[in-house]
Amino acid sequence: AEDIPKLTRTLTTVSTDYQFSTCYVQQLGNVFSYDYEYLGPSMHLVITPLTERAFLALGHALKTFHCATLIGPN
Template sequence: YGYEYLGNSSRLVITPLTDRCYMTLGAAMFTRRGGNPLGPAGTGKTETVKALGVALGRPVVVLNADTSFDALAMSRILGGIVQSGCWLCVDEINRLEPAVLSLLSEQIAAIQQVLRRGASSMAFLGKEMPVAGNAALFVTLNPAGEG
């Protein structure tokens, strides 16, 4: 990530399911879409996204969603991700308030459309901002709101 030393990090155990998840997420990123690993709580959805980021040399920001997030905070986070080229993984997106989730969905769709077009900038939050083409967006959720 720009030649800074990050130290040794723990590694995810690679299983055939992890490989399949890597391939699926990689194909989604190739088409400039995000990914949504789905499964029960504690099965490694977020850790898999983080491990893929490490394997590809991309910084991954994990945002643990809850009802305290408002729309403006989420928008600012998305803007920073798009400008910096980091990956964002919104963990347990189902915990967001419906109004915030709706706005987040619209903004993610707009960002993915800009990434697919290969544009170098986009209008976001009333301003023109640069777009780093290597940004990626992921969400995780637990079925039926478990966990």
């Protein structure tokens, strides 16, 4: 039998203290200020290894001052 590797999940922390202040996104030791309206985590998004890889690529592009976009099947 082939051993299936165990996938690690990213840590998501959501604060519900209702204080209006700056929202920060932390990813791989990088901290980004999020200046738009934050609506909380969406239950419509299915997190797969591919979506986590895309989020990491977008965060890396943002940190290195490059552009990035996501293009879906439609």
